[in-house]
Amino acid sequence: MTALTVLQLDTGFPRVPGDVGCAATYTGTVQVLRIPRATVAHVVTSNPDAIDIAPFEAAIALAQGEVIATSCGFLAPFQDRLAARTGRPVIASALGALDDLSLTHSPDQILIITFDASILGPAHLGRHAVFAQGIVGLPPDSHLRRVIVGDLTKLDTDRAGAEVVALVARHRRPAHRHILLECTNLPPYKAALRAATGLPVTDILSRIEAARPGTVVPAFV
Missing domain, CATH: 3.40.50.1860 (Rossmann fold)
Structure with missing residues (x-):
């Protein structure tokens, strides 16, 4: 069974061991779902209401992991909203x-x-x-x-x-x-x-x- 699903921003910079989006960070299988158009510029904002959270919600339907996490702490305001989409643990932010x-x-x-x-x-x-x-x-x-x-x-x-x-x-x-x-x-x-x-x-x-x-x-x- 897949241990973890990471809802990752739409980025291409290196994900090194220890990074939430790097498979080598984990002992088991990790699924990384890259969210289209969820760029750093769109998500890292002082106004969370401006974030289009719908693609993240849609991605949860595809998540295979026992736990679901996001790759950006700025998604903290959506913790409850994302968790409501599944019965599994969701970690939106540290x-x-x-x-x-x-x-x-x-x-x-x-x-x-x-x-x-x-x-x-x-x-x-x-x-x-x-x-x-x-x-x-x-x-x-x-x-x-x-x-x-x-x-x-x-x-x-x-x-x-x-x-x-x-x-x-x-x-x-x-x-x-x-x-x-x-x-x-x-x-x-x-x-x-x-x-x-x-x-x-x-x-x-x-x-x-x-x-x-x-x-x-x-x-x-």
């Missing part, structure tokens, strides 16, 4: 982890790393809007962000990882107790972030593994 994290952490204790901090906000955080104070985005000139925005064919993971670790180092505060990666392209650098900060890191893979233990390769959990 931001859903705030349901549990908010029970044990105050807003100043969670550092949220996103693709674009100028866009991610209350509309995506819902009842956890108070945690917006901890959002930090990838700089526009960073390697990983330029690869994603330009849908480039080459990704230097060493460079991307070093820049992500440096970003967190610049924004980390003494109060921080947890790192939450909204962007599903950041998990490949989770181990480096843990090593550099000593902090626990939650991401889309954490939520997938919680929904179906044994799905994610241990090195990426």
